[in-house]
Amino acid sequence: MVDLSGDLLLRMYYTMWLIRDFENKAAELFMKGILAKGGVHSSVGQEAVATGVGLALRQDDWISSTHRGHGHQLAKGADPRRLMAELLAKDAGYCRGRGGSMHVAAFEVGSLGAYAVVGEGVPIAVGAALAEAMKGSDRVSAPFLGDGALGQGVVHESFNLASVWQLPVVFVVERNGIAVSTSCDRMVAPSTRLADLARAYGLRYRGVDGQDVVAVHEAAREAIAAARAGQGPSLLDCKTYRFEGHYYGEPQVYRSREETEAVRRMHDPIAHFETYLSEHGAARQEEMREIRQRASETVEDAARFAQASPEPEPATYGEYVYA
Numbered sequence: 001m002v003d004l005s006g007d008l009l010l011r012m013y014y015t016m017w018l019i020r021d022f023e024n025k026a027a028e029l030f031m032k033g034i035l036a037k038g039g040v041h042s043s044v045g046q047e048a049v050a051t052g053v054g055l056a057l058r059q060d061d062w063i064s065s066t067h068r069g070h071g072h073q074l075a076k077g078a079d080p081r082r083l084m085a086e087l088l089a090k091d092a093g094y095c096r097g098r099g100g101s102m103h104v105a106a107f108e109v110g111s112l113g114a115y116a117v118v119g120e121g122v123p124i125a126v127g128a129a130l131a132e133a134m135k136g137s138d139r140v141s142a143p144f145l146g147d148g149a150l151g152q153g154v155v156h157e158s159f160n161l162a163s164v165w166q167l168p169v170v171f172v173v174e175r176n177g178i179a180v181s182t183s184c185d186r187m188v189a190p191s192t193r194l195a196d197l198a199r200a201y202g203l204r205y206r207g208v209d210g211q212d213v214v215a216v217h218e219a220a221r222e223a224i225a226a227a228r229a230g231q232g233p234s235l236l237d238c239k240t241y242r243f244e245g246h247y248y249g250e251p252q253v254y255r256s257r258e259e260t261e262a263v264r265r266m267h268d269p270i271a272h273f274e275t276y277l278s279e280h281g282a283a284r285q286e287e288m289r290e291i292r293q294r295a296s297e298t299v300e301d302a303a304r305f306a307q308a309s310p311e312p313e314p315a316t317y318g319e320y321v322y323a
C-alpha cells in the first residue's frame with residue numbers, strides 16, 4: 001500500500017470530473033457543429049485509468065495517447081483551454097490547431113501526442129524511453145493503448161524491445177473489451193489473459209480494476225518506481241468500460257441500451273470514488289460539491305476561450321507541420 005495524502009485524493013477527484021466535463025462539453029460542441037473537424041471519441045467511463053496513471057507520473061515523464069486521449073492529456077497536466085482550442089482547430093491550441101482531437105501533442109507536459117492509427121503511439125513512447133535511458137535520465141514513458149491495439153504487430157515489437165533493452169516503460173492497457181463495434185475476444189488472443197502475454201515478453205504485470213482510481217494509482221506508482229529504478233518495463237492491465245459509442249453519434253447497434261445503462265449504473269468510476277472518499281473521511285459532501293463545481297467552471301471557461309479564439313491565418317497553414 002502506498003501512502004495517499006488527502007490532497008492527492010482530492011486532486012484525483014477533481015481530475016476525474018475535469019475529464020468527464022471536458023468530454024461532455026466536447027460532445028456538446030461536436031453535436032452543435034462547432035467542433036466539426038474530425039470525430040470525437042469520449043473517454044467517459046475510463047476516467048480512473050487516465051487519472052490514476054497521470055497523477056503517478058512526474059510532469060517530465062512521457063505519455064503517448066490514443067484516439068480516445070483527452071483524459072490522458074488532462075491528467076498529465078494539459079491546460080484545458082489550450083486543449084479545447086486544439087479540438088476547435090484554433091491557433092491557441094497546443095498544436096496551433098493543426099492536430100485536433102486525435103493528433104494533439106503537448107510536449108510541455110510530457111505528452112508525445114495522441115495517435116489515430118491504432119497502436120502508433122506505443123513504439124514512439126518506447127523510443128522516448130530508449131532516448132532517456134541512453135541519456136542516463138530517470139524519466140519514464142507510459143504509452144496508453146486500448147485492448148484492440150493488442151492485435152497490432154508494432155505493439156508486440158514494442159513489448160519485445162522494451163523487455164530486451166529493459167527500458168523504463170509502463171504500458172497502460174485500457175481494456176474496455178471493445179474495438180469500435182467488435183468484441184476484443186473475437187480479434188485478440190488472448191484479450192483477457194494479459195498476464196500470460198506479459199509473462200511471454202518478460203514484462204512485469206499488474207492487473208487492476210480500472211474503475212478504481214486508487215487501485216490504478218497504486219499499481220501505476222509501483223510500476224513507475226520500478227521503471228525509474230532501472231528494473232525494466234511493466235504492463236498495467238486496467239479493466240474498464242467505455243460508456244459512450246466509439247465516437248459521438250455512433251449508433252451502437254452491437255449493444256443494447258439496457259446493457260449500456262447497466263454498465264453506467266454499476267461501474268461508474270466517479271461514483272465508486274465518491275463512496276471511497278466518504279467511507280475514508282477524505283472529503284465531505286460539501287467539499288466534493290465545490291470540487292465538482294470548480295471542474296465544471298474550468299471546462300466552461302475553456303470552451304468560452306476556445307470559441308472566442310481566432311482560427312490560424314490561412315497563409316500560415318503550412319507552418320508548424322514539420323520539424
Ligand SMILES: Cc1ncc(C[n+]2csc(CCOP(=O)(O)OP(=O)(O)O)c2C)c(N)n1
Nearest residue numbers: 068116117118146147148149176178179180
Ligand atoms: C491501424 C488501424 N486500424 C484500424 C483503425 C480504425 N480504428 C479506429 S479506433 C479502432 C478501435 C480501437 O480499439 P481500442 O484500441 O481497443 O481502443 P478503444 O476505441 O476501445 O479506446 C479502430 C479499429 C485505425 N485507426 N488504425
